[in-house]
Each structure stands twice: as structure tokens, then as C-alpha cells.
Amino acid sequence: MKFYKLILAIVLILTVKNSIAQIANNSSLFIELKKTDSLIFDEGFNKCDYTALKKTLHQDLEFFHDIGGSQNLKQFYEAFSKNICGDSHYKPIRKLLPETLEVYPLKNNGKLYGAIQKGEHNFYIKEPNKDIYITGYAKFITTWVIENGDWKAKRILSYDHKPVKDYGEKFNANYALPLFDNDKKIEELLMKHKIPSVALGIIKNGSLQQIRTFGNKKLGQPISSNSIYKVASLTKPITAFVVLKLIDEGIWSLDQPVSKYFIDEDIKDSKYVHKLTTRHLLSHQSGFPNWRYLADDKKLSFQFEPGTRWQYSGEGFEYLRKAIEKKFKRPFEDIAKEKLFNPLGMNNTYYYWSDKIDEKQYAVEHDEDGKPINYEKYTVTNAAANLMTTVEDYSKFLVYVLNGAGLSQKNYNEFLKFQSYEKEGINWSLGMQMLTNLPNNETAFMHTGGDYGTKTIAIIFKNSKNGFVLLANSENGMAIWQKILSEYFGKTGKEIVSRNLK
Numbered sequence: 001m002k003f004y005k006l007i008l009a010i011v012l013i014l015t016v017k018n019s020i021a022q023i024a025n026n027s028s029l030f031i032e033l034k035k036t037d038s039l040i041f042d043e044g045f046n047k048c049d050y051t052a053l054k055k056t057l058h059q060d061l062e063f064f065h066d067i068g069g070s071q072n073l074k075q076f077y078e079a080f081s082k083n084i085c086g087d088s089h090y091k092p093i094r095k096l097l098p099e100t101l102e103v104y105p106l107k108n109n110g111k112l113y114g115a116i117q118k119g120e121h122n123f124y125i126k127e128p129n130k131d132i133y134i135t136g137y138a139k140f141i142t143t144w145v146i147e148n149g150d151w152k153a154k155r156i157l158s159y160d161h162k163p164v165k166d167y168g169e170k171f172n173a174n175y176a177l178p179l180f181d182n183d184k185k186i187e188e189l190l191m192k193h194k195i196p197s198v199a200l201g202i203i204k205n206g207s208l209q210q211i212r213t214f215g216n217k218k219l220g221q222p223i224s225s226n227s228i229y230k231v232a233s234l235t236k237p238i239t240a241f242v243v244l245k246l247i248d249e250g251i252w253s254l255d256q257p258v259s260k261y262f263i264d265e266d267i268k269d270s271k272y273v274h275k276l277t278t279r280h281l282l283s284h285q286s287g288f289p290n291w292r293y294l295a296d297d298k299k300l301s302f303q304f305e306p307g308t309r310w311q312y313s314g315e316g317f318e319y320l321r322k323a324i325e326k327k328f329k330r331p332f333e334d335i336a337k338e339k340l341f342n343p344l345g346m347n348n349t350y351y352y353w354s355d356k357i358d359e360k361q362y363a364v365e366h367d368e369d370g371k372p373i374n375y376e377k378y379t380v381t382n383a384a385a386n387l388m389t390t391v392e393d394y395s396k397f398l399v400y401v402l403n404g405a406g407l408s409q410k411n412y413n414e415f416l417k418f419q420s421y422e423k424e425g426i427n428w429s430l431g432m433q434m435l436t437n438l439p440n441n442e443t444a445f446m447h448t449g450g451d452y453g454t455k456t457i458a459i460i461f462k463n464s465k466n467g468f469v470l471l472a473n474s475e476n477g478m479a480i481w482q483k484i485l486s487e488y489f490g491k492t493g494k495e496i497v498s499r500n501l502k
Contacts, residue, residue, distance in 0.1 A: 023103050025224055030103045033117050033144060036151045037101075041094045041121075048085035053077075058145065058152040066159040093124040093132060099211045099225040114145040114154075137162045186214050189483060194370035195474040197223040197363060201395030206402050206465035208395045217363040217473065218372060225392050228348060229363045229471040230375070231456045232449030235351075235387035238340065238397060239317055240282050240415075240431025241405055242332070243324070245339040247278070248411045252324065254279050262323035266292070266300040273302075278320060280306040282430040283419035286316035310420040310428065314384035321383035332381050344400055346393040353377040357388065363473040365453025370474070373453040385451070394469045398458055401445075402465050416462065425499035435499060439491040440464075446496070450478070457481045459496070 023030050036056055043052035061073040071079060084092055097120045106114040123136045143155040190198065197215030201208060213223040246252035258281070259274045267273050272287060280286045287302040289295060290313055300315060321332045328335065333351040341349050350357060365373040378386045404412050418436075420428045427434045435444040442461050449456035455477025460467035470481045485493035 021105065023105060025101065026222065027103075029105060029112075029115065030101075033103055033115060033151065034098075034101060036144070036153075037096070037117065037142065040153060041096065045084060045092070045094050050077075053080075056151070056153055058147065058154040060154060062155045064155075064157045064159075067161055091126045092135075093126050095122045095124065097121055097210060097212075099213060112146070114143065115151075117142045117144060135163065186212075186480075189480050190215050193474070193476040193479045194366075194368070195472055195476050195480060196366050196370060197227075197473055198477070198480060199223060199225070199227060199229065199363075199391035199471045201391045201398070201469040203395065203399055203402065203460065203465070203467040206399060208392075208399055211392055211395065213391070217361070221360075223363060224361075226348065226361055226390055227363045228357065228361045228388050228390055229456065229473060230365065230386060230388050230451065230454050231394065231471060232385055232387075232451040232454055233314075234389075234394065234447055234449040234456045234458055234469075235383065235385050236314075236317055237401075237431045237447050237458065238336070238349075238387060239321070239332075239383040241397075241401065242336045242339050243278060243282065243320065244405065244407060244411060244415065244430065246324070246335070248407045252278070252327075254414065258320065258323040261327040262319070264300050264319065264322075267302060270302050272305055276306045276319075279419065279430070281313075281316040281320045283428050284310050284312050284316060284422075285420050286313050286319070287311070288313040288315040288319070290314050310422050312422075314382075317384035318382060321381065332383060340397070340400075343406075344393075344396045346389070346396055349387065349389040349393045351381040351383075351387055352379050353388075354379075362388075363471070365451070366474045367453060368475045375453070385449075391469060391471050394458060394471070398460050398467055398469060402460050402467065435496060438495055442492055444492075444496060448478075448481075448500075455481070459485075461492075 025031075039052040039056045043049040044056070057073060057076070059073060061071075061076060063071045063076050065071075068079070100118075100120040102118050104116045105112055106116065118139070118141045120137065120139050122134055123138070124132045124134050126132050138161040139159055141157040141159075142153050144151050145154045146152075186198070189195070195215065197213070197217055199214075200210075200212040202210040202212070211225045213225060213227070215223055217223045217227050243252065247254050255277050257274050258276055258278060263273055276286060285307050287304045287306045287308075288300060288311070289303060292298060292300040292315055295301065303311065324335065325332055336351065340346065348361075362375075365375050367373055400406070401415075405415075407415075415430050415432075417429065418427045418434060419430060422428060422433070425435065425437075427436065429445060432445040432447050435446060438444060440463075442463050444459055444461050446457070446459040448458075453473065453475050455472045455474060456470065458467070458469040468484075470477075470484065472480060482497050485497050487493070489496070
């Protein structure tokens, strides 16, 4: 009967979750309970340290497992000794997914007496002469109470256990999806390259599997899944799919001259002005330079006939934005919200600074020496750069693209196919690099972003539907994504890095 009462209590807690104040992950209570949780698992579970368990488990412990049944403290210790620490050659290891951790304080007449902690974790096996390999995933809810000034776990619910069998036995197995659970290695890379932080979104089989964050958005302020990064040219794939949504609705054309809606004053007399199409602009065949301000006269010009060759151009994406705004008489960001951001729940994605952005969440850019840079708050949309977003939001976008982006097959195929040739091994689709003939017969769609103090990458694989996004608030960020691609994606990753460095 007690078990059902507990389940009912948990359901009620989760039902009224919005009425209980979830505390910030930098608060003293959150940090204290995270540390105490680590005593149970990092010290107790992973290292078989019974002293750590005795410090944290309540004498009236009630432990509920959706597969193994319920246990009191004595039964818990017996099962723990037999199943977790009984075989020194076959050791289960638990890894918390820190971005999933939530804490809700429990009070009585305003006085704190306990807390509810919930989260998710992965489980691995460590065997002699083998790399650690993943076996499963589960969720947990712990009810903590204060006893004589110490936090004690009184009730633990472990549920939604799922086997995970398709990752391969090694982190660096050929084309095994990176799990990034070797936190120490990632942290060593950050220190080595003076990178304040990275945020990683891991996609497996067309769905978001993990979000991992390492380091600080600025000194003494840990990064989180809600931290906002400026992602530079990762703006372009977002813009491209906003435009593809308009095309799919039949209210914009891929191949109609954009001069019907907009002609820039600088090129109004050019013989090429009426040849320029959306296809040219999205596949970097516009004939424009990257930015007009780089020209001696600071004016926009055609450097070749549109559609005849490839040349990377931010101006092309901006030209397209101006044409769309002219036709629809609406700001491009409003269209992006309607077509992408709102439907996908990308609630922390912005083309420019506004009072909706929580500046405390901003991952400040850093130079090559790891020192913060004075950042500029852009207040107008740039369709090619300056997008601000979180790793979770951008991961949602990549998952959406991998699963067809809600487009008709005809228009999705336009994204999937070759549009222009950059160099050997690298082509372009609409808005992203396209790398074909990779190991495992794979095709990758990829984009990088780089302004001073920020380096980003997004990559998705057509056949496996895997991928990842990495955001770094550092001038040295390229070093870490090249390392991750090379080490965690095996031959496929090494080939991608090699083609981009040629």
C-alpha cells in the first residue's frame, strides 16, 4: 500500500510542478544536492564506497525500481553488494546527465525540510581490457529530507529503464555515435586550448539523445543547456529553411528572379540583376562577394554571372532577406518565428538583441588567450550571421531537418541534392555544405560558424540520421570540434576534417 501512496504522491508532485518553484542550477541548494547525489552514485555506486552510502541514505529508505521491485535499506544493501559490487571484473557504472537535473524545495510554514530531485542517467559496464560501453538509460526521482542538519535520501524511484545496445563497445569505434561521457577528456581539451565552454547536442536515429555542457559562459558562471551563444554563420541553415517553408507553401519561388521584389541600388544597372534567383542565393552562386564592405568602394557588385560557379556570400543571404521582407511587408524574424521557432519550441532563438534575451545566460565570447571580449549587441536582423540560440534549440532544428522539415518530398529533395561545387569533396545543397561518398556510404550536411571569439559547427548524416551541434565561446573553438570529429566519428569524422582542411 505504501508503494501506491508513493506513486500517487509523485504523480501529484509532477502534476503541480509549475506551482512548485524549481530552483536555479547555480543556487546553493541545487549544488548541495548535486554533490550529495554524487556521493550515492559517483562514490557509492561507481566505487563501491559504503561509507559514502551510509552518509546519504536514510535509515527508513524506500527504494522503488520498475524492474527490480521495492527494497528497504537492508534489502538495498544486500542487492547492492551482490549486483553492483559483487563481481570486480564486471562493474556497472552510472553517469548523470547533468543538464536533466531539476530540484524543487519542500517547505512547511516557510521552513525548508526537504527537496525533490529528478533527472536522468546512463549506465555502462567496465570490464578488464575493454573500453567502457553503454548498456542502458533510466530516470530517477529522489526525495531528500534534512536530518540533524544533513541531507538524507529517504525515497528513491528508479524508472523508465531502457536498454541501449546500438552504440558499439568503443567510444571511438568506426562511426559509433559519440557519447561525450568522458568528461575528463573534454575538460582537458578546454583547458589545453583555453576554451571557456562548449555546449553539445547529440542526435541519434533522428532524435535528440543528449545535451552536454562543459565550462563557463563567463568567469565563475557555469554553462547550461539554456545558455545563449552567438552562432555566426550557423544562421544560414536556419534562414535557408525559413525560405524553403515559404517555397513549400507556394508563396515564394526557388527559381523566379528575385528582382521582381527587390533590387539593390548598387547593382540596379547590372546585366545580371534579373538573372539572380533564390536557388543561386541559397547555394552561394549569386556572384556576390562575402561582404560589400570588403570591397574598395564598399559597394555590392556581381563578380561573375549568377549560377556559373560557387563563391561564399553572406551578402546573398541578406539580399534574399530584403527581397522577402519587401514582398511580405513583414520583418524576417517574425516570419522565422511563425515558420520555425514557434512550431519547434525554439524559444531561446533570436536574430538580434532585444529585451527578451536574458543577458545573464549569454556565453560571452573569448579571445585566443581565454580572455572575454567586449561583445556587440546587434539590434537588426542579419540573415547570414549573428543569430543567438541555445544548443537545445539548434538541436531541435537539426532533428527537424533530418526528419524532412515538414516539407513536401519534392522540396525536401531540393535540399538533399547537389546544387553547387566548392572544391574536391565538398559540394553545397541549399544552405549547407554537402559531403558525399564518405565511409559507410554516408552523406553529411554541415555548416560551421566563426566570428572572433566564437566557433560553432552543426552536422547531420543523411543515412544514419545521426548528428551533433557544438557551440564554443572561444576563438580556439575549432580545435575541439576537429578533435571530436576525428576521434569520435572514426574514419567518417577524419575524412570530413581532412576535406575541410584541404
